């Protein structure tokens with residue numbers, strides 16, 4: 129492996145590594161626009177110029193491979209001049225109205241200007257005008273004047289989704305991003321073009337002008353949208369909650385994982401968060417003479433733990449939305465301790481689209497985890513036994529019987545049961561069937577793990593506390609068990 | 621729905637021949653566009669998508685190329701197409717004045733065609749004839765260095781021949 133020197137540091141990298149990647153490895157940042165490690169190299173922005181000894185001209189570090197004994201300078205006067213000149217070019221026709229641009233705060237033009245620019249404008253001419261606020265797809269907006277023509281978005285549509293919607297038309301200072309006539313940027317991964325756009329040219333209709341990015345907190349998590357388990361960051365409004373009342377999550381962003389999702393997430397996963405804060409079940413409810421009443425957790429635990437004396441009449445259906453910790457607690461309590469026979473998992477959502485890139489048909493995050501803990505897909509048998517009158521008590525996690533069985537069948541099922549306990553984060557029509565409705569936390573409100581379809585166990589972190597009085601399933605079950613004199617200590 | 625564009629079979633045979641000379645179909649894009657424009661007078665959106673299908677290229681790649689070169693145009697041009705170079709060398713040698721003068725003489729703005737379809741005026745990028753700066757391409761002919769007098773002369777010749 130060649131050894132080279134960058135800014136005086138010796139670095140050893142595999143043959144064929146570009147200078148920019150070698151520098152990254154050594155913790156040296158080289159500014160760049162068009163280069164993206166998930167795409168082919170375009171070499172068009174010239175922001176990444178570096179000085180290589182024995183080369184007469186500056187070299188673009190994104191394209192130049194390292195060689196044995198190479199000596200690279202990223203901080204020399206020549207490099208600094210070049211960086212300044214490139215920025216000046218890129219900003220010649222730029223509107224420079226950052227205060228009204230939604231990218232402000234996470235824009236590489238802003239960042240690099242402050243770091244590598246800091247020149248005074250010499251522009252006396254009028255700026256070239258281009259198309260602004262153009263809707264180029266169901267989720268993406270284009271501002272032609274903010275674009276630096278790095279072509280990342282074009283390469284994404286060519287190389288990752290192979291849908292070829294985007295291109296750069298015209299030439300010179302009139303060049304612009306355009307979408308093929310009659311087409312839109314409407315593929316299963318279109319939101320990613322916004323992530324990789326280094327400037328404010330592409331913005332997301334779902335997010336733009338909703339919240340300034342510097343008010344956001346970031347919490348690493350895993351997308352619960354399917355069994356791939358793409359790594360994500362939850363961006364939530366931490367500092368100005370009153371500006372987006374009742375909505376904490378502002379957007380989901382992909383988090384790099386070389387083995388699972390690389391740099392990307394699908395649109396289904398990306399926009400799959402509005403439900404987090406909508407229609408939540410906020411307090412434990414008990415139905416008394418047909419009317420739901422709010423109760424305290426103590427009352428709920430006290431009464432429900434009494435049911436543990438009748439495990440033979442009990443059925444438990446967990447959901448593959450639950451974390452491994454929640455499932456393990458259910459397994460310990462119902463299977464190991466109470467010896468309940470009728471325990472199963474059920475998919476909470478119907479299966480959906482699957483593709484070669486990321487999307488998996490199983491639209492729940494933790495089927496493998498449930499299987500690993502011994503749960504089986506036997507909910508059908510449980511429904512049969514309810515109808516036969518063998519199961520009188522059902523603990524149902526997160527499911528909506530109305531949706532699964534249809535209204536009539538669900539009501540019939542209900543009539544065979546003595547007690548129906550539903551634990552779930554959301555209020556829905558199926559909740560009205562329950563004798564007990566216990567509010568549980570959603571994935572963004574808890575720590576834990578999901579096991580993806582390959583068996584990879586991945587960590588999710590709690591972004592914010594559960595809404596209302598909600599608790600994780602794990603806590604609810606643990607407390608209920610304690611009331612019944614059963615002490616469970618889980619290490620997962 | 622409008623009928624799908626049909627390339628003339630004569631031209632198609634010619635195009636097939638060109639394409640077969642390249643290692644990949646896609647590489648023949650420029651000559652194919654060139655011949656198509658020669659035959660039809662412009663590259664219409666229909667021709668663009670025909671070429672994309674023919675060379676198995678995404679439509680956007682064809683659009684990128686067509687829009688990059690001033691050589692290709694989407695509208696039909698007049699009988700005498702004045703393409704005035706506006707690039708570096710020509711600009712240093714005074715093309716701006718020549719362009720203004722021609723606009724005045726033809727009573728046309730950049731990109732316009734006269735109503736009788738006799739004249740079109742466009743400004744274009746370097747035509748690789750900087751030694752003739754300031755210069756223009758009049759249909760297939762390179763003319764330069766231009767002066768107001770030489771422009772007058774050219775217009776007079778056209779008038780006589782008409």
Ligand code: SF4
Nearest residue numbers: 275276278279281325
């Ligand atoms: S829109 Fe953004 S990603 Fe696309 S070329 Fe312009 S700056 Fe680059």
Ligand code: SF4
Nearest residue numbers: 351353354358394397
């Ligand atoms: S592929 Fe699956 S896990 Fe990845 S973002 Fe889409 S829904 Fe989420």
Ligand code: FES
Nearest residue numbers: 160173174176190
């Ligand atoms: S990052 Fe190297 S040229 Fe753009």
Ligand code: FES
Nearest residue numbers: 705707709710746
């Ligand atoms: S600049 Fe006009 S021909 Fe080159």
